[in-house]
Amino acid sequence: MKDPYYKYDQYNFEYEIKSQTIVISGKISMLDIKKEGITSIDLSRLSGIKELYISENPLTKLDVSGNTELTLLACNKCGLNALDVTKNTLLGLLECAENELTTLDISKNTNLYNLDCADNYLTSLDMSSSNNWTYVWCYGNKLTYENVKLGGKAKGLTYDVNFAFHFKGENSQTLTRAQVQELKSKGWQARTAYIGSDGYRTFEDYEGE
Numbered sequence: 001m002k003d004p005y006y007k008y009d010q011y012n013f014e015y016e017i018k019s020q021t022i023v024i025s026g027k028i029s030m031l032d033i034k035k036e037g038i039t040s041i042d043l044s045r046l047s048g049i050k051e052l053y054i055s056e057n058p059l060t061k062l063d064v065s066g067n068t069e070l071t072l073l074a075c076n077k078c079g080l081n082a083l084d085v086t087k088n089t090l091l092g093l094l095e096c097a098e099n100e101l102t103t104l105d106i107s108k109n110t111n112l113y114n115l116d117c118a119d120n121y122l123t124s125l126d127m128s129s130s131n132n133w134t135y136v137w138c139y140g141n142k143l144t145y146e147n148v149k150l151g152g153k154a155k156g157l158t159y160d161v162n163f164a165f166h167f168k169g170e171n172s173q174t175l176t177r178a179q180v181q182e183l184k185s186k187g188w189q190a191r192t193a194y195i196g197s198d199g200y201r202t203f204e205d206y207e208g209e
Contacts, residue, residue, distance in 0.1 A: 003093035016032070033057070034074075043067055052076065055095070064088055075099070076116070085109060096120070097137070106130070113154055117141070118193070127151040135162035139193050143171075145179045153187045160189035166206050168194035 001054065001132065025045030032053040039058055043049070044066050055076040062075055065087045066147070072093045073085070080099040085091060086108045093114040096104070098183075101120040106112060111133040119140035124147040127136065131152030131206070138148075143165070153161045163183060166173055175183075180190045196202040 046149045071201060078115060108182045133161045137164040137193065139164050139167040139173055145175055160187050161193055163188045164203055166192040166193040174209045180206065180208035194204060
């Protein structure tokens with residue numbers, strides 16, 4: 001296992017490599033441990049951590065309830081079937097794409113400005129608690145326009161909120177042209193996502209069906 005990248009004043013790491021169980025404690029503000037094969041992690045001693053990058057680890061469970069200083073959480077592709085961020089009221093950026101989530105409660109996250117929850121199993125998404133949005137990527141779920149509640153775009157934002165609701169070439173999560181226009185009137189630009197020739201996600205304006 002590679003050494004994680006961290007910023008610290010003092011620290012104490014405890015590794016048990018064979019079981020891939022890790023306990024981390026200390027004054028750490030940022031921890032980057034992506035793609036390390038970690039199956040469980042105890043973050044209870046990291047009450048002051050602000051940024052956590054833990055994507056692409058086979059965790060299935062992630063408890064960040066004690067990490068109330070978090071402003072960024074990236075936990076894509078972790079096999080999570082639940083994620084509780086109701087205690088993380090300072091979160092500004094949340095990435096939880098490609099998990100097994102059926103619900104996502106962000107009603108307490110009034111500082112959120114970026115959300116990537118694409119490719120889960122969400123049937124509703126309420127973003128109305130935040131008025132700081134710059135982008136939301138939520139394609140690849142089981143959402144309908146009627147089950148999505150918008151919030152406000154960030155103050156001073158000179159462009160519309162980038163709202164990737166549709167995946168190009170798929171018939172699920174479509175919008176009508178009238179719904180696209182309604183979004184536009186509220187400062188939200190409907191976008192469609194697709195995988196480009198370079199293998200990365202690409203976005204373009206979505207006109208509706």
